Amino acid sequence: MNKGKICISICAETAKDLFAQIKRAEDLADVIEIRFDCLRPNELDNSYSKFVELWEMHEKIPLISTFRTKEQGGFRELTQEERDDFWNSGNEIGWADCEEDIFEDSWYWLWENRICSYHDFNGLPHNLFEIYERVKATDADIIKIAVQANDITDTIPLWKLLEKGLIDKEKAKSRKPKKFNYSLKLRFLNFLSGDSLKLQKYMPNLVQEIIPIAMGESGKWTRILGLAHGAFMTYASLDEGKETAPGQVSTKDLIDVYRAKELDETTEIYGILGSNTSVSMSPYIHNAAFKFHNLNAVFVPLQTHNLDEFMRRMVKPETREIELNFKGFSVTIPHKQTIIKHLDYLDETAKKIGAVNTVKIIDGKLHGYNTDAKGFIEPLLSSYGDVQNAKVAILGAGGAARACIYALQSAGADVTIFARDLAKAKSLAEDFEVELRELTKTDFKDFDILVNATPLGMKGKAEGETPVFAEQLKGLHLVYDLVYVPFQTRLMKEADKAEIPKIGGMAMLIAQAIEQQKIWTGLDAPMKEMSAEVLKRLG
Numbered sequence: 001m002n003k004g005k006i007c008i009s010i011c012a013e014t015a016k017d018l019f020a021q022i023k024r025a026e027d028l029a030d031v032i033e034i035r036f037d038c039l040r041p042n043e044l045d046n047s048y049s050k051f052v053e054l055w056e057m058h059e060k061i062p063l064i065s066t067f068r069t070k071e072q073g074g075f076r077e078l079t080q081e082e083r084d085d086f087w088n089s090g091n092e093i094g095w096a097d098c099e100e101d102i103f104e105d106s107w108y109w110l111w112e113n114r115i116c117s118y119h120d121f122n123g124l125p126h127n128l129f130e131i132y133e134r135v136k137a138t139d140a141d142i143i144k145i146a147v148q149a150n151d152i153t154d155t156i157p158l159w160k161l162l163e164k165g166l167i168d169k170e171k172a173k174s175r176k177p178k179k180f181n182y183s184l185k186l187r188f189l190n191f192l193s194g195d196s197l198k199l200q201k202y203m204p205n206l207v208q209e210i211i212p213i214a215m216g217e218s219g220k221w222t223r224i225l226g227l228a229h230g231a232f233m234t235y236a237s238l239d240e241g242k243e244t245a246p247g248q249v250s251t252k253d254l255i256d257v258y259r260a261k262e263l264d265e266t267t268e269i270y271g272i273l274g275s276n277t278s279v280s281m282s283p284y285i286h287n288a289a290f291k292f293h294n295l296n297a298v299f300v301p302l303q304t305h306n307l308d309e310f311m312r313r314m315v316k317p318e319t320r321e322i323e324l325n326f327k328g329f330s331v332t333i334p335h336k337q338t339i340i341k342h343l344d345y346l347d348e349t350a351k352k353i354g355a356v357n358t359v360k361i362i363d364g365k366l367h368g369y370n371t372d373a374k375g376f377i378e379p380l381l382s383s384y385g386d387v388q389n390a391k392v393a394i395l396g397a398g399g400a401a402r403a404c405i406y407a408l409q410s411a412g413a414d415v416t417i418f419a420r421d422l423a424k425a426k427s428l429a430e431d432f433e434v435e436l437r438e439l440t441k442t443d444f445k446d447f448d449i450l451v452n453a454t455p456l457g458m459k460g461k462a463e464g465e466t467p468v469f470a471e472q473l474k475g476l477h478l479v480y481d482l483v484y485v486p487f488q489t490r491l492m493k494e495a496d497k498a499e500i501p502k503i504g505g506m507a508m509l510i511a512q513a514i515e516q517q518k519i520w521t522g523l524d525a526p527m528k529e530m531s532a533e534v535l536k537r538l539g
Ligand code: NAP
Pocket: 332, 333, 334, 336, 372, 375, 395, 396, 397, 398, 399, 400, 401, 419, 420, 421, 424, 439, 452, 453, 454, 455, 456, 458, 467, 482, 483, 484, 505, 506, 508, 509, 510, 512
């Protein structure tokens, strides 16, 4: 259990909705942030007319007032006059989160806790540490720095900033104890003297907390692991789809799935490496297993575009710049083959397949495995029976296709690959000595089983698409779609139309994850709990 706080950030257009959301957030959050910039201008006055009600709420749970400009991530354009009015309204309730430019001008000393925040929604500023020193030089109680991580290695400086913030905090704590409350007295002096008095010069003992946030999917892990490593607070949305900043996790997921408040610096970290981790079900599946066995381990999204840089700067003991307790990875598109060159050991099955979907880290060494093959064949055998001599058409020639061909050949099936780009697929066909055909509008009446190993139909750009239609499926005995989001793909609907039995990708997803859990923890994974988590999400 760590000491960090979860803050639910609430964005509502009307005062009525705002109060309703605060009521719902009370039971889940440690702190609630009210994004006053979300309210329509007339509703802003309306909410402040319920000042007493807000005070009563603040008695139960700390409330943060935020009124942010569009450039700082606010939800509507604000004039300077509106900002001045807001921050000097005399309605100071609880905590305030204010940007640097307005910090000293407002009646800041009246607030109970003051956050000074900096946001960059475009990327990682080159002068991040200068910005930190500038924000720190205000007399804010809490320093919040949020920058966009466009790739995972952009999170490194942010993480180092957390380390620096904690060192500075310890230094401030160890200085001579204060005889009286400098902060309050000097805040009052500041009020009397206007801008002229720069408080920070007189407040060397101010102990400031830090909240570093890497925004975006690549930065999501910092929101999940920050509390375990000393960040004062992490921000979460009340509901999924109601995020107030990129990469925010819902509070329920932060608490129930990632167990963010139960983690500590010794927590073992696992994660999914891929170029789009936002659609992955793996965090739900693997965290359900860790939770079931009550392990001090967590599984986080690690969205990575440049795998080489991730390995060099964040993983390899000899070159990494930050220390995270990585114990293993699940690997997905497009890194299943390119990861091989980074491994210290390659399992025999993974070598034959030529693709790795699982990495276990033992004493800093990376061991690669492939659980897709077993995960693929198990549901097929239990649904179809023996596949000895069965004629199987595989659509696609990527990493998943490799694992399927290996598993099918090992079980005695006769495989043909169908690919859109024959030149690209040639080496796969040669590696496994299988026939290669072009993926066209052909029918599959000479085949028993059709396997879709392309991303067509997957949530995102390809959702609703299908590699083949009902009329092409006639004569087949089974259609197996590896795509698992959505639960019912367009191809599966085409199979229904053609009245052909089908299997969706979910069965394989769970089966291969169970194998991954065995590799990582040596334990039998709880299939029921893992499946339930996915079904909850996919309906
Ligand atoms: P991958 O390595 O990127 O390979 C994708 C293959 O699909 C490539 O051959 C690609 O052809 C082909 N393809 C892509 N778009 C296409 C299109 N519009 N029309 C025809 N072919 C197209 O991906 P992967 O790792 O093999 O994964 C493939 C699918 O299987 C994904 O949807 C993935 O989610 C799913 N999968 C599911 C599980 C599970 O547990 N259920 C496990 C692994 C994978 P080009 O080479 O020409 O681009």
